[in-house]
Amino acid sequence: MLILRTLDDLRLWRRSIPLSASVGFAPTMGALHAGHMKLVEECRRENSITVVSIFVNPLQFGPNEDLARYPRPFEKDAALCEAAGVDAIYAPEPADFYAPDHATFVDVHGLDRHLCGAARPGHFRGVCTVVLKLFHAVRPHRAYFGKKDIQQALILKRMVSDLAVDVDMRLVDTVREPSGLALSSRNAYLTPDERARAIALNRGLSRARDAFANGERTANALIRIVQMEIETSEPTRIDYIEAVSQSKLEPIDKIEVPAVIAVAVFYGKTRLIDNVTLEKS
Ligand code: AMP
Secondary structure, eight states: OOOOOSSHHHHHHHSOOOTOOOEEEEEESSSHHHHHHHHHHHHOOOOOEEEEOOOOGGSSSSSTSTTTTOOHHHHHHHHHHHHOSSEEEEOHHHHHHHHHTTOOOOOOOTTTSTTTTHHHHHHHHHHHHHHHHHHHHHHEEEEEEEOHHHHOOHHHHHHHHHHOOOOEEEEOOOBBBTTTTOOOOGGGGHHHHHHHHHHHHHHHHHHHHHHTTTTBBHHHHHHHHHHHHHEEEEEEEEEEEEETTTTTTTTTSOSSSEEEEEEEEEEETEEEEEEEOOOOO
């Protein structure tokens, strides 16, 4: 497995890949877990070459967020990738990736108005900018993103469609602990007590999905189900619980499929997100 540290090295290697090969790509911020490895597994299944990027992208962190303390266990990540059959890791230094006078950004308007976009101004601009730049460097045929970050995945899909980027976007189901807690690099911040309480996110979303399956179509009623469940876990703060259309990511009163119920909740200083998609039954 190659570990590429600079754009030049990545480009040089990419040019050596035969035209007949298919290149799959899973961008990550590292601190890899079974959720990331599911992206890798799907990527390997569908492509002859698998590239993983590990880059804690400063552009997508707000001034009071966890950029400095974000976990960076590179050796462990590299070992996981090696064992999973990854062909190359691209892990640039921020200073190599962004010139000090970097001035170009990608904004997908509208889809970032609600959910995490409302709570984290500039976050999706950072995500879109890094992903488009990574796409240009890696030139993948297919790219893999988790439904755990559903707003991110849908915004990136829109970016790719609007800007005619020739990459096939593949969305992968959320990988969970047996408890139902969605795997996340940020789970490492949780105390054992917070971790146990955080199970309420998935419990609430599952109850709402069951209510939807039983015919409930009023968004507020479904939101209330999630809220009641989460409140029993004594969260530090509920950032949002919203029901939105999948196409526009805008709040809806009546559920029309496909829709998404998404939550962001703080336990201590840790902000966790999760969601459920409501589809035609
Ligand atoms: P991150 O390292 O948090 O930026 O995540 C990198 C990619 O892994 C993103 O596409 C995430 O949506 C995806 N991902 C993170 N957690 C999970 C999970 N539990 N299940 C599936 N995909 C995930």
